[in-house]
Amino acid sequence: MDVIARVGELLKRGETFCLVTVVVSANPDIPAGGKTIVLTDGSMEGGTGSAQLDSKVRALALKALEEKKRGTVEIEDGVRAFFDVLSGEAKLLVCGAGHIAIPLADFARKVGFRVTVLDDRSDFAHPSRFPGCEVIAEDFIVALRDMPFSPSTYVVVITRGHEHDAECLAEVLRKETAYVGLIGSRRRVQFVLEMLGREGIPQERLEEVFAPIGLPIGAESPEEIALSIVAELVTIRRKDHAQGRALRAAAGGSR
Amino acid sequence: MTDQEIFQKCAELRDRDIPFCLATIAEAVGSTPREIGAKMIICADGSMHGSVGGGCGENQVRSAALRCILTTKKPEFLEIDLTDDLGTRGGDVCGGKMWIFVEPL
Numbered sequence: 034m035d036v037i038a039r040v041g042e043l044l045k046r047g048e049t050f051c052l053v054t055v056v057v058s059a060n061p062d063i064p065a066g067g068k069t070i071v072l073t074d075g076s077m078e079g080g081t082g083s084a085q086l087d088s089k090v091r092a093l094a095l096k097a098l099e100e101k102k103r104g105t106v107e108i109e110d111g112v113r114a115f116f117d118v119l120s121g122e123a124k125l126l127v128c129g130a131g132h133i134a135i136p137l138a139d140f141a142r143k144v145g146f147r148v149t150v151l152d153d154r155s156d157f158a159h160p161s162r163f164p165g166c167e168v169i170a171e172d173f174i175v176a177l178r179d180m181p182f183s184p185s186t187y188v189v190v191i192t193r194g195h196e197h198d199a200e201c202l203a204e205v206l207r208k209e210t211a212y213v214g215l216i217g218s219r220r221r222v223q224f225v226l227e228m229l230g231r232e233g234i235p236q237e238r239l240e241e242v243f244a245p246i247g248l249p250i251g252a253e254s255p256e257e258i259a260l261s262i263v264a265e266l267v268t269i270r271r272k273d274h275a276q277g278r279a280l281r282a283a284a285g286g287s288r
Numbered sequence: 289m290t291d292q293e294i295f296q297k298c299a300e301l302r303d304r305d306i307p308f309c310l311a312t313i314a315e316a317v318g319s320t321p322r323e324i325g326a327k328m329i330i331c332a333d334g335s336m337h338g339s340v341g342g343g344c345g346e347n348q349v350r351s352a353a354l355r356c357i358l359t360t361k362k363p364e365f366l367e368i369d370l371t372d373d374l375g376t377r378g379g380d381v382c383g384g385k386m387w388i389f390v391e392p393l
Contacts, residue, residue: 036393037295037298037299037302037393038299040295041292041295041296041298041299044291044292044295045292054312054314054389054391056314056363056365056387056389057365065362065363065365065391066363066391066392103324103325104314104315104324105314105315105387113365115312115314115315115389117312117325118325119291120291121292122290122292122293145290
């Protein structure tokens with residue numbers, strides 16, 4: 034197996050998988066450096082050469098994927114393997130290129146998101162405002178319809194008005210996403226979500242929207258609000274939705 | 289650097305026939321400068337991409353990588369001790385220990 038090419042390909046496709054590497058070995062049949070890829074569906078590429086050991090490696094890899102936990106395990110006497118959990122670069126789509134979008138895109142890029150900013154106003158969605166980001170100046174619905182989404186796509190909806198928020202969400206919630214967050218006062222987000230419910234977006238999907246957006250750190254300025262949103266994105270990427278919800282609940286409110 | 293950027297860099301170095309090693313933090317206890325899974329590429333000329341912890345332990349990793357590239361061609365599993373109390377011996381003071389796998393790819 035050409036590991037570099039295969040890993041690169043899986044990451045580019047936005048897949049999450051476990052790369053198992055033998056790091057210490059007293060068994061000459063399983064040399065250090067040997068690699069096995071285990072995908073989330075349990076399929077394996079590479080392998081140790083022993084069916085029995087492979088099934089153990091598969092189980093450990095699936096556990097690592099489930100828990101998003103990397104580390105080493107002794108897979109047989111004198112043989113230690115490192116279970117690495119790799120994910121394609123998380124993509125952040127920011128709908129709305131206003132004043133919060135600038136620090137948001139900047140911080141998100143710094144913590145490793147590939148950022149796309151979308152707005153229908155070309156003076157706001159301008160590359161000079163968002164260095165290092167993909168910037169799209171286009172009608173929201175038109176742009177979102179053709180945009181590729183994956184389980185590594187994070188979406189933050191911060192347009193200038195609730196009509197645009199609603200139209201963005203109506204498109205985004207039909208797609209596969211890692212996270213969807215909506216900015217606004219409690220009243221405004223409630224209004225938008227109820228409207229989408231009436232338009233036929235399933236209730237379970239609406240409940241997945243983080244609204245109002247961001248971890249409760251007492252944010253006030255655009256930069257602070259951006260920080261609270263990025264903190265939430267990192268929580269979801271490193272942990273899961275449950276942890277994101279728990280942190281909000283613990284502080285009893287948003288931002 | 290993200291994992292994706294690290295593997296892109298590996299592919300690029302291989303295409304250009306530049307020998308290199310990949311170093312990955314495989315295990316860590318206590319306080320360490322970077323998390324398990326953090327990666328760094330060390331090239332034959334000593335240049336590095338990514339990071340396994342800033343100054344902390346990187347010299348040891350670099351030496352192991354160059355040893356591997358230039359002579360042994362074999363991977364190494366390094367234990368890096370960052371528990372030098374006050375750094376009085378010029379050591380690292382992050383407080384923990386980490387194990388780094390250095391391999392030629």
